[in-house]
Amino acid sequence: MSSFRRKHVALRGSGLDETKSAKQELAQGVRPxxxxxxxxxxxxxxxxxxxxxxxxxxxxxxxxxxxxxxxxxxxxxxxxxxxxxxxxxxxxxxxxxxxxxxxxxxxxxxESSKVSKKETASEGLGALEGPVLERKEPSNAVGRGGSGVEENKMRIAWRYERLGQFGLKGTSTSNSGAIFCHDxxxxxxxxxxxxxxxxxxxxxxxxxxxxxxxxxxxxxxxxxxxxxxxxxxxxxxxxxxxxxxxxxxxxxxxxxxxxxxxxxxxxxxxxxxxxxxxxxxxxxxxxxxxxxxxxxxxxxxxxxxxxxxxxxxxxxxxxxxxxxxxxxxxxxxxxxxxxxxxxxxxxxxxxxxxxxxxxxxxxxxxxxxxxxxxxxxxxxxxxxxxxGDSEAQQGGIEHDHGKATKVDIDF
The missing domain is CATH 3.40.50.300 (P-loop containing nucleotide triphosphate hydrolases)
Structure with a gap:
């Protein structure tokens, strides 16, 4: 019986501490x-x-x-x-x-920074929660050990969900409706x-x-x-x-x-x-x-x-x-x-x-x-x-015998 209970060891103290620290909401305008x-x-x-x-x-x-x-x-x-x-x-x-x-x-x-927080929040939740919701769907094809795998996948996806899209404006991990960099x-x-x-x-x-x-x-x-x-x-x-x-x-x-x-x-x-x-x-x-x-x-x-x-x-x-x-x-x-x-x-x-x-x-x-x-x-x-070099701007190249052609250029 002890072997069947070992699959629940995934919920260790470190995991709970990580979950608690991740749930702490960041300050406005701050992200990891x-x-x-x-x-x-x-x-x-x-x-x-x-x-x-x-x-x-x-x-x-x-x-x-x-x-x-x-x-x-x-x-x-x-x-x-x-x-x-x-x-x-x-x-x-x-x-x-x-x-x-x-x-x-x-x-x-x-003007681009005056988007309502409601629209930004709906777009952010749709982009961030999509993969996580798919992870939550139970899979009947997996055996008894499949639930632990699904929980790990959900935990990993939720952890990287906090990072957000760092290359774009209008995203923030502290608040899904907040803008990180305004215009x-x-x-x-x-x-x-x-x-x-x-x-x-x-x-x-x-x-x-x-x-x-x-x-x-x-x-x-x-x-x-x-x-x-x-x-x-x-x-x-x-x-x-x-x-x-x-x-x-x-x-x-x-x-x-x-x-x-x-x-x-x-x-x-x-x-x-x-x-x-x-x-x-x-x-x-x-x-x-x-x-x-x-x-x-x-x-x-x-x-x-x-x-x-x-x-x-x-x-x-x-x-x-x-x-x-x-x-x-x-x-x-x-x-x-x-x-x-x-x-x-x-x-x-x-x-x-x-x-x-x-x-x-x-x-x-x-x-x-x-x-x-x-x-x-x-x-x-x-x-x-x-x-003043209009021919160079238009891509035209000339030599002693006249204007260069594609055959002269491809050498």
Whole structure:
């Protein structure tokens, strides 16, 4: 009789613990990584989510440093998408160095993100529960041991059902009717909720004309760290927080004392410690002007070492953008690229090494475009045909004896 009861050993303690942990509903805007199951959240830019080491999002407990050269502000747009996504998902957004006016300038939701949750939930349940319902049908052709096999298949199918479709928008494992990455429109403005979850900690923009010791002056970094520690300790462990730091060390926002290495590096080190301590609640995204602080300096290199991911935006000159928008360009139905994206480091968390550009379907040469409806899009870069070479654009090739034919080309 004991041999017949051994088939029920499949329901062990570990299986029950896994079932209980899986039934715990995730926070809004959070889903597990398809690689190792760690929790991730969206950056607000779908193409950037696909670049982050194959995790299909920014892993919680990590930071991303975005460097930008020139006088443009593409990095600021990236931060606004990141902050807007947090506001829509109900996350706590903490902004350093900016005031309330920065929050009122966030892009609003696009038309594709205004689908009702009822329709999205019905489509998600139909796509996810289909295979599981087929597993639940009893099979009379299987013997007495077949029930255990069917239970295993049901358990495996239900386990992988939680992963969802990571390459598409509008899917989430935390809530079948929730959208993981929204579309935003730059021509619209996001309406903040009345009890706003955005917190602004402005930096010192005006010099203090008081004769006192400099050591007694309050650093904006220490004030921001105290603000973060207070809110992280006051909220529950299921609350997600986003740290937004635009134009770090910019002379327009920070004083010369804040640019000292002993000041900013201690701040980034403390922020890294908070990210590791609250590894399931906190993410951070920072931009820095590398024109003022080049990568060749020791300060910038140390800032890169204290960040989990480092990206660099290199915008094209305005003349180059105008040249690429000629009618003879190969991307006639697409917007011309406005700059190049350089990936210096991506967050890697497991022994497999994560996934770089090849795992995400992109090559080494990446470009970006910023448009009103599509937002900031990262895509492979390709050179258009030479301007004025109409025959090359039409595929015509000539040689000394006249126009080349198919026989001349096939050699």
């Amino acid at each position: 990584s398809p690689l190792d199951g760690r929790l991730t959240t969206s950056t607000g830019t779908n193409s950037l989510d696909r670049l982050l080491a194959g995790h299909a999002g920014l892993a919680l407990g990590t930071s991303l440093l975005v460097e930008e050269s020139g006088t443009t502000d593409f990095g600021g747009s990236l931060l606004r998408y990141y902050a807007s996504e947090g506001v829509v998902q109900g996350h706590h957004v903490h902004v350093l160095g900016m005031g309330d006016a920065w929050g009122r300038d966030l892009p609003g939701l696009g 935003f429109d730059l021509s619209k403005r996001l309406t903040l909720p009345s009890p706003s979850l955005m917190y602004f900690v402005p930096s010192i923009t005006k010099p203090e004309f008081e004769f006192r010791d400099k050591t007694t002056s309050t650093s904006p970094f220490n004030k921001f760290l105290n603000h973060l520690v207070t809110h992280l300790a006051a909220n529950s462990s299921a609350t997600v927080h986003r740290v937004v730091i635009p134009n770090l060390l910019s002379p327009a926002l920070y004083s010369s004392d804040d640019s000292r290495p002993e000041s900013v590096l201690q701040f980034l080190h403390a922020l890294r410690a908070l990210l590791r301590k609250y590894s399931t609640q906190l993410t951070a995204m920072i931009t820095i002007p590398v024109t003022l602080y080049p990568r060749s300096t020791g300060l910038t290199r140390w800032m890169e070492l204290l960040s989990d991911g480092v990206l660099e935006l290199a915008p094209f000159p305005s003349s180059a953008i105008a040249t690429k928008s000629t009618p003879g360009a190969s991307t006639i139905h697409e917007e011309p690229p406005q700059g190049m994206l350089k990936i210096h480091r991506l967050p890697i968390f497991h022994e497999k090494g994560g996934g770089g550009g090849e795992a995400s379907g992109f090559g080494d040469d990446l470009a970006f475009t910023l448009s009103r409806r599509k937002g900031l899009v990262f895509k492979p870069f390709s050179l258009p045909p030479v301007e």
